[in-house]
Amino acid sequence: MLNKKNWFIILFISLTAFVGSIYFYKRQFHMQYKDPDKITAEIKTYFMNVVGSYILKEPITYNKNGMDYNVFQGGITTRHDDTLVYYTFYADAISGEIIDICENE
Numbered sequence: 001m002l003n004k005k006n007w008f009i010i011l012f013i014s015l016t017a018f019v020g021s022i023y024f025y026k027r028q029f030h031m032q033y034k035d036p037d038k039i040t041a042e043i044k045t046y047f048m049n050v051v052g053s054y055i056l057k058e059p060i061t062y063n064k065n066g067m068d069y070n071v072f073q074g075g076i077t078t079r080h081d082d083t084l085v086y087y088t089f090y091a092d093a094i095s096g097e098i099i100d101i102c103e104n105e
Contacts, residue, residue: 033059034096036072043076043089043098051084052077059093062100069099 002010036055044050055074062071071090078085086104091097 033070033072033093034091036074039072039091039096040074042096043074043091043101046098046101047076047078047087049079050076051079062090064090064100070094071099075104 036057040053040055044053053074053076055072057072059070060073062069062073069090070093072093074089074091076087076089078087087101088104089101090099092099
C-alpha cells in the first residue's frame with residue numbers, strides 16, 4: 001500500500017529522471033556536428049572556378065594560436081590562369097565557422 005512518504009519518493013524519482021533526460025537531450029542536441037557537405041558548399045562560394053573539393057567527415061583536432069578546435073579538414077582545387085591551385089581548409093565541426101584556409105604549394 002502506498003502512503004504519503006512512498007508517493008513523495010516516487011514523485012521525486014520521477015521528476016529527477018524527467019529533468020535529467022531533458023538535460024541530456026539538450027546537451028546531445030547542442031553537441032551535434034554540422035553537416036560536412038553543407039560546409040563544403042559554403043566554402044565553394046569563397047572561390048571562383050572551383051574544379052574539385054573534398055572534406056573528411058571525421059573531425060580532427062586542429063591547433064591555431066594556442067587553442068585546440070574540433071574541425072573538419074577539406075580541400076578545394078581551383079583553376080587560375082590555366083594552372084590548378086590547391087587549398088586546404090579547416091572548419092569548426094560544431095559551428096561550421098571557417099578557422100583557416102591555406103594555399104598548398
